Amino acid sequence: xxxxxxxxxxxxxxxxxxxxxxxxxxxxxxxxxxxxxxxxxxxxxxxxxxxxxxxxxxxxxxxxxxxxxxxxxxxxxxxxxxxxxxxxxxxxxxxxxxxxxxxxxxxxxxxxxxxxxx
Amino acid sequence: xxxxxxxxxxxxxxxxxxxxxxxxxxxxxxxxxxxxxxxxxxxxxxxxxxxxxxxxxxxxxxxxxxxxxxxxxxxxxxxxxxxxxxxxxxxxxxxxxxxxxxxxxxxxxxxxxxxxxxxxxxxxxxxxxxxxxxxxxxxxxxxxxxxxxxxxxxxxxxxxxxxxxxxxxxxxxxxxxxxxxxxxxxxxxxxxxxxxxxxxxxxxxxxxxxxxxxxxxxxxxxxxxxxxxxxxxxxxxxxxxxxxxxxxxxxxxxxxxxxxxxxxxxxxxxxxxxxxxx
Numbered sequence: 001x002x003x004x005x006x007x008x009x010x011x012x013x014x015x016x017x018x019x020x021x022x023x024x025x026x027x028x029x030x031x032x033x034x035x036x037x038x039x040x041x042x043x044x045x046x047x048x049x050x051x052x053x054x055x056x057x058x059x060x061x062x063x064x065x066x067x068x069x070x071x072x073x074x075x076x077x078x079x080x081x082x083x084x085x086x087x088x089x090x091x092x093x094x095x096x097x098x099x100x101x102x103x104x105x106x107x108x109x110x111x112x113x114x115x116x117x118x
Numbered sequence: 119x120x121x122x123x124x125x126x127x128x129x130x131x132x133x134x135x136x137x138x139x140x141x142x143x144x145x146x147x148x149x150x151x152x153x154x155x156x157x158x159x160x161x162x163x164x165x166x167x168x169x170x171x172x173x174x175x176x177x178x179x180x181x182x183x184x185x186x187x188x189x190x191x192x193x194x195x196x197x198x199x200x201x202x203x204x205x206x207x208x209x210x211x212x213x214x215x216x217x218x219x220x221x222x223x224x225x226x227x228x229x230x231x232x233x234x235x236x237x238x239x240x241x242x243x244x245x246x247x248x249x250x251x252x253x254x255x256x257x258x259x260x261x262x263x264x265x266x267x268x269x270x271x272x273x274x275x276x277x278x279x280x281x282x283x284x285x286x287x288x289x290x291x292x293x294x295x296x297x298x299x300x301x302x303x304x305x306x307x308x309x310x311x312x313x314x315x316x317x318x319x320x321x322x323x324x325x326x327x328x329x330x331x332x333x334x335x336x337x338x339x340x341x342x343x344x345x346x347x348x349x350x351x352x353x354x355x356x357x358x359x360x361x362x363x364x365x366x367x368x369x370x371x372x373x374x375x376x377x378x379x380x381x382x383x384x385x386x387x388x389x390x391x392x393x394x395x396x
Contacts, residue, residue: 041197044195044197046196046197046212047196047197047198047209047212048197049197050197050198050200050209050212051197053200054191054197054200054201057200057201057202058201072209072212075207075209076200076202076207079202079203079207080202080203
């Protein structure tokens with residue numbers, strides 16, 4: 001399964017923002033490989049949530065671990081069948097471990113969007 | 119002549135000044151461009167209202183014709199189209215109605231639909247025509263409604279008083295783009311002065327002649343006075359902070375229709391602007 005996590009500038013911590021996170025960490029849980037990619041939507045004027053969601057779909061993401069997620073991006077993921085889990089704790093690695101052990105819950109609250117307000 | 123009334127800060131007194139200026143202008147048009155919260159109608163209580171809807175275009179996709187080539191999705195820079203399961207998915211509130219998706223579609227699968235985002239109202243208050251733009255709650259951009267209100271005001275002819283939205287963003291720029299004169303309503307406070315400078319910068323960038331109304335003046339605010347002096351900006355009117363005036367506003371009454379003193383004050387303001395603008 002390919003899992004994505006929004007990353008902060010330090011490339012270690014989970015970024016609380018989804019659409020405007022500077023990086024994403026992608027892990028392929030079958031192959032055991034991981035890579036950090038820049039988020040092409042981070043600096044966009046508008047529609048960052050849907051653009052970041054598109055990036056994840058294009059990267060064939062099957063699950064997302066995130067602190068929060070806007071309604072538009074959630075609609076994209078629902079249509080594409082991508083699972084969304086709620087991040088617990090600060091680090092990306094600990095969240096991946098928690099997901100493996102089945103300790104992460106599905107994210108079921110989506111906000112209406114911050115629209116430029118961080 | 120078109121006179122735009124604006125202020126960076128909300129609550130500085132744009133609607134108060136615009137309404138009273140319009141009532142003092144005889145046969146004229148008042149256009150409420152503050153489409154997110156058009157309050158002029160609370161004072162003017164327009165009669166014989168006619169209403170017309172304002173639409174923006176929105177793409178419609180023919181699933182039979184769509185080949186899933188993704189050209190429309192890649193073209194949309196607003197993130198309004200997302201490619202899911204080999205088909206475009208539309209987020210209508212992100213769409214800027216640019217029409218690009220229809221242009222780039224090689225299969226002619228995209229046609230132009232439309233969506234209502236608000237309406238314009240036209241009514242009368244005595245000799246005054248009252249045009250009000252109303253944006254539906256939750257809509258991102260009021261510009262199409264402002265355009266519709268302005269063209270309705272244009273059709274009515276004569277002196278037009280344009281009551282602008284607060285701030286100095288796109289909606290304000292749209293409201294003042296055709297104006298002959300910008301009347302800047304300022305509050306003599308640090309916050310009022312800061313936002314006043316922002317709208318002044320916008321108006322001068324567009325080459326508009328400007329004048330200032332200082333509203334709710336208890337004492338003079340020296341940085342504002344100095345700024346106007348140095349920029350050569352005429353202060354056309356100072357309105358003191360008067361409880362009786364605030365009460366009239368609170369009751370939703372145009373002050374100049376209740377008191378000869380205020381009527382004379384706004385007629386004098388209109389004459390000063392008319393002398394400068396034409």
